[in-house]
Amino acid sequence: MYEDIIIKPVLTEKGYDGIAEKRYTFIVKKNANKTEIKIAVEKMFNVTVKSVNTVTCPGKYKRMGRSGGYTSATKKAIVTLQADSKPIEYFNTLS
Numbered sequence: 001m002y003e004d005i006i007i008k009p010v011l012t013e014k015g016y017d018g019i020a021e022k023r024y025t026f027i028v029k030k031n032a033n034k035t036e037i038k039i040a041v042e043k044m045f046n047v048t049v050k051s052v053n054t055v056t057c058p059g060k061y062k063r064m065g066r067s068g069g070y071t072s073a074t075k076k077a078i079v080t081l082q083a084d085s086k087p088i089e090y091f092n093t094l095s
Contacts, residue, residue, distance in 0.1 A: 002040035005032045009090065010076060019091050022081040030056070030075045037077045048085040053078045 009015075010025040018024065028037055034052040041049055054077050059070035081087070 002043050005029050005036055005040040006044065006077075018078070019087070022083070022085065022087060024079050024081070024088055024091060026077050026079065028054070028075050028077045030073065032075070032077075034077075037079070041079050045088045045090075046086075047088060048082040050080045050082045050085075052080075 005028055007027045007029065010027060012025075015025045024041075026037075026041075032040075034054060037054070038049045038052050041047065041052075054075060057074045057076060059073045061068060061070055
């Protein structure tokens, strides 16, 4: 169930900068709210979440020949952990 809410981690330069401050970014389901995201992260990674910020990213306009359309919209969640919480192991192996 919790695996359905969190789709994948976001691995970008800005995302890596937040790892030292225990701030992690994930792509989540579009209809998930902050409480569901918090519970999912706590259960999946066995950590304590301090706060969750979300941003909805609209799809970009792309052209393919004469026709055009929009890519899928996504929702990102920036999760900040408590200071006394252990870091998420998945992100530590990437550094």
